Amino acid sequence: MAKEQQDQGTSVRRHDDKEDTVGQPRHGGDTVSESRLSDYWQANLKFLGALLVVWFAVSFGAGIIFADTLDQYTFLGFPLGFWFAQQGAIYVFVVLIFVYVIGMSRIDRAYGVEDDDEDSNTTGEQTS
């Protein structure tokens, strides 16, 4: 029980810290303003959309729909469509997630809604 309060305490403090340093307009001292939230969400959706287009293009596009056409070309000894279906798309998937991780933390910071690093690490250690 004591531990529980400690955890919650940490998370509340984290919140206040950020508000002081970033100093954004917030409602009730706890939430980001409506329009800021909606801008953040739009930026998020746009970024997601772009990444999902790539996701679709390498897997369903290059690996399945256009695979026969791409097979005319060779890449690393593979017919290209075959390579995308059994290798290439998977590598792109990995890259996409890390691009997402980096891009999103930029967007988070730009809108001042990031989860602060140091405090959370402390939280992690306390609970593990």
Add this chain to the structure above:
Amino acid sequence: MSVQALTYLFVGITFAIYIAIALWARAKSTTDFYIAGGGVHPVVNGMATAADWMSAASFISMAGIIAFMGRDGAVYLLGWTGGYVLLALLLAPYLRKFGQFTVPDFIGERYYSKAARVVAVVCLIFISFTYIAGQMRGVGIVFSRFLEVEIATGVMIGMGIVFIYAALGGMKGITYTQAAQYCVLIFAYMVPAIFISILVSGSPIPQLGFGGTLADGSGRAVLETLDGVLLDLGFGAYTAGAKSTIDVFAITAALMIGTAGLPHVIVRFFTVPKVSDARRSAGWALVFIAILYTTAPAVAVFARLNFVESVNEKPYEDTPAWFRNWEDIGLVAWQDKNDDGRLQYRAGIPFAGAPDFIDKRGESGQRIIANAATDTDNEVYVDRDIIVLANPEIAALPGWVVALVAAGGLAAALSTAAGLLLVISAAVSHDLLKKTFSPTLSERQELLYARIAIAVALGLAGLFGIYPPAFVAQVVAFAFGLAAASLFPAILLGVFSKRMNKEGAIAGMVTGLTFTFSYIVYFKFISPGSNTAAHWLFGISPEGIGFIGALLNFTVAGLVARATAPPPKAVQDLVDDIRLPSGVGVAHKR
């Protein structure tokens, strides 16, 4: 040391490690038990997720299935990795921010409805049990082949080990054991793969080797050689697919969406400290998964080539030892149709169904089977599951590699089984007992019920392993189809549509579920004879129908939500809160 002694040694050492970790990471609270205290490092969680995800099917069966499907095997490679992009981008960060214990937790709270929670619990239990049956079969196969004990004994040893670390450690114990199991299984997968790649193509990197040339100095490309060999035997070319484009599209989509909707994978993202960790963790998970998934298609190519060369046209007496070992287990069989004493491996099934051995040996010493022969020239029956397990033997690798593969197969099966048991137990003790029927339960009682639920679920899973129901292989499509058609759309809409209400979500889940369920049951059980492209809806097989189920779910949910009242203000605020990474707390207690 003999291969068997080495296998006992390796399996014994790995089991000892798993139990030691469990003792170290005992769960003390429900937070520990359900979500490992919420403090797992994202890389460790990525490793645990990879082991959780890569089951006996990925480790033991997948390369074998691809070896026999050729190009079409890409549906599994794309489907089971591409789902992580959806998971990372669309679900994981938001579910972490929501920060409770289970998937039904999210559905129940977001849709302010016990009915929705119960629908989610039913889906979850069905999906997870379907899945776990396959794990226990994998444990049984490995034990019976490599340790030469009865399948029943093997399954019980496996159950004992899982029980110790799952019931004791809960999610916390499972997480750290899974990370260890990942290391064991990936090492066990890569070592023989690299050896075989060097043997066949001369390249130590399997991912490149199967695009290269043969190591025999002939300068012929590996893939072209395989295509040629297979065409000569009456098969289709390896690099050409047999399935229609629409079916490949639908199966891939169903597996991707299903992967992102699997409860035992989703719940892993509840265990990291913050939202950005959930994103990062999904990336690491996919890195760890991709190592195996990009190797598997290479192993498939090498194994198929090796298999044909070491079996076809050989007199039975000259077949390698592994052929007779696996024949003893009943996973390969030979029916000498033309009485020439040689194995003819050709396209087509050798006889109907699984081999039915009678207790007699033929002239060459082979086990006689009672099945009626088909009129194809093919005399060789081979269960696809043996490809990975037999690969080290087929390639004549040293005994310790064979032993390593046995330990790896067990790690893959046990880690997934444990993850599944945990979500089943959490759904019973947390969602059904605590949140639906008996809200007054204390934390200590809930923890006790969770442990009892694990024991009961494990017992059932063990029964599936000892007496595998004939339909197990038939219903794998169920797990993914149902996850795709029910849970994924409900969670996605819960985050991305503020307007989505309980009426819409429940109607969507029920429609997607009923449609997918009926379609699969019709073609797999009621009318298996008509399970051909001509009868399928849009030419989509039961394996891919979850994709249509998901689309139906989205459509129905959208229409119904439009016609009914919007969700209450508190729920809309919850959605706003989920969308923001900041202000994440450790998961709610109790």
